[in-house]
Amino acid sequence: MARELRIPKALAALPAPVRWLAPPVALTCAVVALLGSWSSAASDVEAPRPTGRAAEHCRALAAALPQELLGRQRQDLSPASPYVAAWGDAPRTVLRCGVERPEELNGEHAADWSPTVDDVTWWSQKLDDGGYRFVTTMRAAYVEVTVPKGAARNPFDPAAALTPVVKANIPG
Known part of the structure; x- marks a missing residue:
């Protein structure tokens, strides 16, 4: 017997494309923010150039x-x-x-x-x-x-x- 997926009313009121795209967009934004914080923390060290x-x-x-x-x-x-x-x-x-x-x-x-x-x-x-x-x-x-x-x-x-x-x- 198949279980029916219940969508909260607040989400059900949104158009289907918004409901489908919201999780991947949120995940992508989180990954970009995390990678941005890592790269800025790692790149703030100036490497010397000894000879x-x-x-x-x-x-x-x-x-x-x-x-x-x-x-x-x-x-x-x-x-x-x-x-x-x-x-x-x-x-x-x-x-x-x-x-x-x-x-x-x-x-x-x-x-x-x-x-x-x-x-x-x-x-x-x-x-x-x-x-x-x-x-x-x-x-x-x-x-x-x-x-x-x-x-x-x-x-x-x-x-x-x-x-x-x-x-x-x-x-x-």
């Missing part, structure tokens, strides 16, 4: 970076670059290798807190959003780790965890 030996060191670093950082999985960014890596999604920790020397190192921020871990010195800068930026100093290529507020229990933890791989691939 010469710095580029070689950065490619070696990229090959050695972990798939997991402090319990957060590595994420693919678009467009892909061997000079950029990210862990987590929102907020995410981002490493960029081959960045230019920060201009702030020439000014009043040059004396800001710069912890050294296993012979790798990380110059630090507190960002306006409450996160931190750490940049290696005295290495063959500058490596930047940006840790947004909430991405780690202690903002320095990601930089400290990446120190061994940076030291092994970016000579001092």
